[in-house]
Amino acid sequence: MSSLRICIIFLFISTQLLAQPAEPTFDSTITLLTAFPKKDHLNFFVISKRKKGKLDLATRFNVLRTKIRGIFHPNTFISVIAENVNDAVNKIKRNLDDNNATLGTIWFDSHGGYKKGYSLFYMGHDECNTKTLSDSMISSRLNLLSSYSNQSTRVIIGSCYGGATYERSSVDYTRTFKMDGDSLMRSLGKIFHEATIFGSESWVMSKPGLFNRKPAVGGNPGRKLFRDVCYRPAWENIGVWNEFNASTQTFCRTNTIALDGQGNLVIRDKPYFIEKNIEKDIQKHLRKLQPGLYR
DSSP states (O other): OOHHHHHHHHHHHHHHHHHSOOOOHHHHHHHHHHHOOOEEEEEEEEEEOOOTTOOOHHHHHHHHHHHHHHHHOTTTEEEEEESSHHHHHHHHHHHHHHHTEEEEEEEEEOOOOGGGTSOOEEETTEEEOTTGGGSHHHHHHHGGGGGGOOTTOEEEEESTTTTOOSEEEOTTSSOEEEOOHHHHHHHHHHHSTTSEEEEESSOOOOOTTGGGTSOTTOSOOOOGGGGBGGGHHHHHTTTOEEEEETTTTEEEEEOOEEEOTTSOEEEOSSOHHHHTTOHHHHHHHHHTOBTTOOO
């Protein structure tokens, strides 16, 4: 093809393009940005940062195994070490924004507080209970995550007695307390108003196998103090979890939970005491409970 013919064809195409009406590029760009769909969800395992000078083997174990898991599943699972609520929210929000993702399963890993007489969990140095979740400082920070949640979001209180609904005696046996785990779960439901909240009636263990869909959170600690009679309700409810659906405002019992390899929630098919065939063992422990062991 001669150079003259090429020039003629080029001029013809250019003329046709210039003859087209100008597109509203600014408006179309805005439409694309606002309509851009979220990617798949991200799962989080939130661990409280260890206090200096305090040996906490369970927390160290969870930090190690979740950090390793995050390396192998960077697109689905994030391990967060938090100093407080603000630090946790900032890290979670940054990862969600960077990945344009929604909030999938979020596990708040924490020690419980049986001695305090009510259900709670910690995010770093901040205690989260029914009262503090209504505090403007904590609730305003957690509310920043609300827009990332939906009906597929699962919020897990990973502390012992985090969903406890029973009354128990004080460690000196002088009075009783209602643990109010159901109120704690409902408080979280007011923040994550489309999510489903999970909390345990009893102990939440840190055994290997948590991420293998196994009932690794069930069981009981071995220390002598847990044989005190004030722990009777915890023994009677080993492996029992509660579920609160914030969308429908329904509260019910559920089987022991677990996580799969990418941190998604798994609910076991059978109750823990049936699956592990430990009903006789629980009854034996109940008969051996004694006063005065809590020190």
